[in-house]
Amino acid sequence: MKITVVGAGNVGATCANCIAQKELANEVVLLDIKEGVAEGKALDMWQTAPINYYNTKVTGVTNDYEATAGSEVVVITSGLPRKPGMSRDDLISINAGIVKSVTENVVKHSPDAIIIIVSNPLDVMCYAAYLAAKKPSTKVFGMAGVLDTARYRAFIADELQVSPKDIQALLMGGHGDTMVPLPRYTTVAGIPVTELIDADKLEAIIERTKKGGGELVNLMGTSAWYAPGAAAAQMVEAIVRDQKRIFPVCTLLNGEYGMEGIYLGVPVKLGKAGIEEVIEVKLNDAEMELLKGSAAAVKSVMDVLDGMNII
Numbered sequence: 001m002k003i004t005v006v007g008a009g010n011v012g013a014t015c016a017n018c019i020a021q022k023e024l025a026n027e028v029v030l031l032d033i034k035e036g037v038a039e040g041k042a043l044d045m046w047q048t049a050p051i052n053y054y055n056t057k058v059t060g061v062t063n064d065y066e067a068t069a070g071s072e073v074v075v076i077t078s079g080l081p082r083k084p085g086m087s088r089d090d091l092i093s094i095n096a097g098i099v100k101s102v103t104e105n106v107v108k109h110s111p112d113a114i115i116i117i118v119s120n121p122l123d124v125m126c127y128a129a130y131l132a133a134k135k136p137s138t139k140v141f142g143m144a145g146v147l148d149t150a151r152y153r154a155f156i157a158d159e160l161q162v163s164p165k166d167i168q169a170l171l172m173g174g175h176g177d178t179m180v181p182l183p184r185y186t187t188v189a190g191i192p193v194t195e196l197i198d199a200d201k202l203e204a205i206i207e208r209t210k211k212g213g214g215e216l217v218n219l220m221g222t223s224a225w226y227a228p229g230a231a232a233a234q235m236v237e238a239i240v241r242d243q244k245r246i247f248p249v250c251t252l253l254n255g256e257y258g259m260e261g262i263y264l265g266v267p268v269k270l271g272k273a274g275i276e277e278v279i280e281v282k283l284n285d286a287e288m289e290l291l292k293g294s295a296a297a298v299k300s301v302m303d304v305l306d307g308m309n310i311i
């Protein structure tokens, strides 16, 4: 069994490393357009196998899609990251073309693969990949919610000085500043978070979560990779091990939440078949308004993609 990660940059390499360490496949193929980068990182990673005790073979290639043939899951991380002062949406002009051509190559060599998009602007890159892949949307979706909820959960763990393992949370909407963390669906070992953190502090955590990517971009001059790479690998694990995990995933809505034809983060069941179910939780009026606002923000960028006429 083979898994491919396209883009051997910060996120792609981290994701491939997590996949290898978890032994999610016999082989992980890391592909990049830049000569030598994927080969070098794959070789370096493979040399950790005797130390970290895993068997998954890590191979690196430069633009050689033959080597990716027959992949069960493909994670697409290729594309530019943002720099301080930029929004994720500013990346569309370059990343849309990259995601389109990469997706076409991936599908040509692995027609049955489940494709997980990571490149930004995430929701719209999922839509671009879906159009390019010409596959059911249950097999083409994006990673953002696992990362965004992880940030939210980490901030709550810090505030309460408890283990992050005990924080369960749900966050919906687009992967941008309009994302919708849901305190009503956030618990600490089963205790509603609203009973443990006062409203002002929780609001500050929500605001920090929404701008969590930007906080890291400002600190590092480029965007995050450890948590994003681990988040994408956790989705791969749910698929290849058929775990039926419930994660917020960027998926194409077909009437769920009263929305049609838009990629948006919602809770889904993830297993061998990809997205096996979209879960419709009950939202109150205020939560629904926030979700609609987030959907409107995503839709405006989808319109930009449509206007580019590249797909």
Ligand SMILES: NC(=O)c1ccc[n+]([C@@H]2O[C@H](COP(=O)([O-])OP(=O)(O)OC[C@H]3O[C@@H](n4cnc5c(N)ncnc54)[C@H](O)[C@@H]3O)[C@@H](O)[C@H]2O)c1
Pocket (backbone or CB within 6 Å): 006, 007, 008, 009, 010, 011, 012, 031, 032, 033, 034, 037, 077, 078, 079, 080, 081, 082, 091, 095, 098, 101, 102, 117, 118, 119, 120, 121, 122, 143, 144, 147, 175, 222, 223, 224, 225, 228
């Ligand atoms: N969805 C999320 O939550 C999330 C989180 C972090 C980063 N991202 C996004 O992921 C993308 C990658 O981020 P990064 O930090 O790894 O960037 P990076 O610059 O470190 O790596 C990107 C890699 O893509 C490669 N690439 C470019 N065009 C390619 C092509 N046509 N084919 C193959 N490879 C190609 C580059 O050579 C580079 O090695 C960015 O768009 C970033 O915004 C998304």
Ligand SMILES: O=C(O)C[C@H](O)C(=O)O
Pocket (backbone or CB within 6 Å): 081, 082, 088, 120, 175, 212, 213, 214, 216, 217, 223, 224, 228
């Ligand atoms: O913030 C970014 O640009 C990268 C990514 O979407 C993130 O949330 O870390």
